[in-house]
Amino acid sequence: DAGITQSPRHKVTETGTPVTLRCHQTENHRYMYWYRQDPGHGLRLIHYSYGVKDTDKGEVSDGYSVSRSKTEDFLLTLESATSSQTSVYFCAISESVVAGETQYFGPGTRLLVL
Amino acid sequence: RKEVEQDPGPFNVPEGATVAFNCTYSNSASQSFFWYRQDCRKEPKLLMSVYSSGNEDGRFTAQLNRASQYISLLIRDSKLSDSATYLCVVNKNQAGTALIFGKGTTLSVSS
Numbered sequence: 001d002a003g004i005t006q007s008p009r010h011k012v013t014e015t016g017t018p019v020t021l022r023c024h025q026t027e028n029h030r031y032m033y034w035y036r037q038d039p040g041h042g043l044r045l046i047h048y049s050y051g052v053k054d055t056d057k058g059e060v061s062d063g064y065s066v067s068r069s070k071t072e073d074f075l076l077t078l079e080s081a082t083s084s085q086t087s088v089y090f091c092a093i094s095e096s097v098v099a100g101e102t103q104y105f106g107p108g109t110r111l112l113v114l
Numbered sequence: 115r116k117e118v119e120q121d122p123g124p125f126n127v128p129e130g131a132t133v134a135f136n137c138t139y140s141n142s143a144s145q146s147f148f149w150y151r152q153d154c155r156k157e158p159k160l161l162m163s164v165y166s167s168g169n170e171d172g173r174f175t176a177q178l179n180r181a182s183q184y185i186s187l188l189i190r191d192s193k194l195s196d197s198a199t200y201l202c203v204v205n206k207n208q209a210g211t212a213l214i215f216g217k218g219t220t221l222s223v224s225s
Binding site for chain 2: 040042101
């Protein structure tokens with residue numbers, strides 16, 4: 001299994017509070033991603049990073065920000081959590097983005113916003 | 115057409131059965147195709163990549179039809195441990211950063 005950890009694994013928070021989720025990898029992969037998974041939807045890309053300090057928006061980036069100060073860590077921040085951000089959040093990594101390159105996923109963080 | 119579309123199932127089959135899942139995708143420029151498996155409350159894990167020539171890994175066979183923009187996964191001799199949700203995944207563009215995930219097809223294998 002790819003060396004990807006996520007913290008926290010579970011979190012309950014209140015509407016309006018800031019929340020930061022952490023993804024840590026030991027594979028030294030250049031690319032890191034944040035997805036959310038909700039019932040009735042496939043996994044949807046929130047943000048991704050293609051290097052230290054290099055990030056870009058995905059399909060559902062509104063309300064989220066990211067930072068990557070080290071190769072191994074990719075942080076996802078909900079500046080002011082809303083109930084619509086209740087979801088399961090997965091981090092993923094990939095070595096490159098050439099055709100056929102796969103992404104490997106972390107164990108996920110279950111976030112409940114009350 | 116939705117970007118990646120799968121029959122959600124569930125597919126309920128007995129052990130030993132052969133089951134096939136289908137997936138269609140809308141972007142004719144897509145170049146990367148995968149099947150992922152996701153167990154309940156777990157992360158998606160790569161099952162196999164899908165190549166134009168078709169490929170097989172043990173009891174699993176994947177096929178790609180670019181002309182019809184159609185991908186399939188065949189599971190032979192189903193095991194109880196095959197029970198999971200199977201995700202069809204296609205890249206959106208030449209940059210692999212944009213993978214589009216289908217909503218998944220649920221398989222339940224019973225004894």
